[in-house]
Amino acid sequence: MDEKGGTFEDILDAYLAYLQVTVVNPAMDRALSVLQKFAMDAHRGKISKDKLRFGAPWRHPPRTDNPGVCHEWAKIQLLDFIQSLSNTEFGVNYLADCSLEIFDDPSMVAMLEVGLLYAQRDPSFIRPLSRGIQRCLVRWLVQERVNMSYIGKLQFLWQRVIRGRSYRHLMLQEGYNK
Secondary structure (H helix, E strand, O other), rough: OOOOOOOOOHHHHHHHHHHHHHHHHHHHHHHHHHHHHHHHHHHHHOOOOOOOOOOOOOOOOOOOHHHHHHHHHHHHHHHHHHHHHHHOOEEEEHHHHHOHHHHHHHHHHHHHOOOEEEEOOOOOOEEEHHHHHHHHHHHHHHHHOOOOOOHHHHHHHHHHHHOOOOOOOEEEEOOOOO
């Protein structure tokens, strides 16, 4: 790289910023909309009781169909999901221990629907479309957590400690090529 064009790191940072603004942030807004719709449908009784069964982190959707409350609930659910996914280093083996329940998670469904994650059959894992998307998801998580209000931070902490997801048991073992 020459002095006028910048370093490789500068070019990579510019690409990631472009990817963040044009792809990831709009997709995350769409995923939040999907989760918000899930919360409103759950309140209206359109979601089966099996999806809201005991043990699921999303089992307590808001008891109102107020869009603002549903949006905050959806954001906390998505933050919790991305945090759990990053804790597994974005390598989730959904057939390990016959753990197909991950597809019951509305956050997983939303992320697959907006196209940021994909589920591969052989080997059976879920991961972001690219390393760039993976980095942007982490950037989104950090940005959202930094911009949270004090009440939002408490709600997120409550979600992580009491109801939070943990997909560590689905983490891919050695042999996973990123």
